Amino acid sequence: MASQAKGLLSEECRDAINRIASYELHVSDAYLSMRPDLDNWGTGKQALLSAVQLENELNELLQDLKASASRNRETNLLRFTKKFLDEQTRNLSYLEYQLNYQMDLEKSTQSEGQPENVAGPSGTAGQETESAGNSPSPPAQKVPKSAP
Numbered sequence: 001m002a003s004q005a006k007g008l009l010s011e012e013c014r015d016a017i018n019r020i021a022s023y024e025l026h027v028s029d030a031y032l033s034m035r036p037d038l039d040n041w042g043t044g045k046q047a048l049l050s051a052v053q054l055e056n057e058l059n060e061l062l063q064d065l066k067a068s069a070s071r072n073r074e075t076n077l078l079r080f081t082k083k084f085l086d087e088q089t090r091n092l093s094y095l096e097y098q099l100n101y102q103m104d105l106e107k108s109t110q111s112e113g114q115p116e117n118v119a120g121p122s123g124t125a126g127q128e129t130e131s132a133g134n135s136p137s138p139p140a141q142k143v144p145k146s147a148p
Helices: 011-032 044-071 075-112 122-132
Strands: none
Touching: 011 044, 044 075
């Protein structure tokens, strides 16, 4: 495409942008179908797992666009893509935090139903979670004090 006007993106970058736009529409449809009135997503944990999977795929597509823009020396597109990647990273981190919170919550409710000798000492369980460092601890619940 030698007759291509100056300032237009390379074909490789245009294709990558089109893949991202198409996938964004797919993600939007998926999120719209995660409404509470639909039962096809199962539990909140299953919906979060699906969301993390969707966002990881979008992140990969954005990384591909960044690589294409870098190969084709598209500096403006690189700057633009960096903003989206930063936002995508924050969104993904938040979803992973929520997923870890749900899994921790699920574990704690399961362990409450078991006898103490099977669950082990309560101090040990908290130390294992903290030392693993894989997931942040869920926020502590505060119980409001009643007025005197």
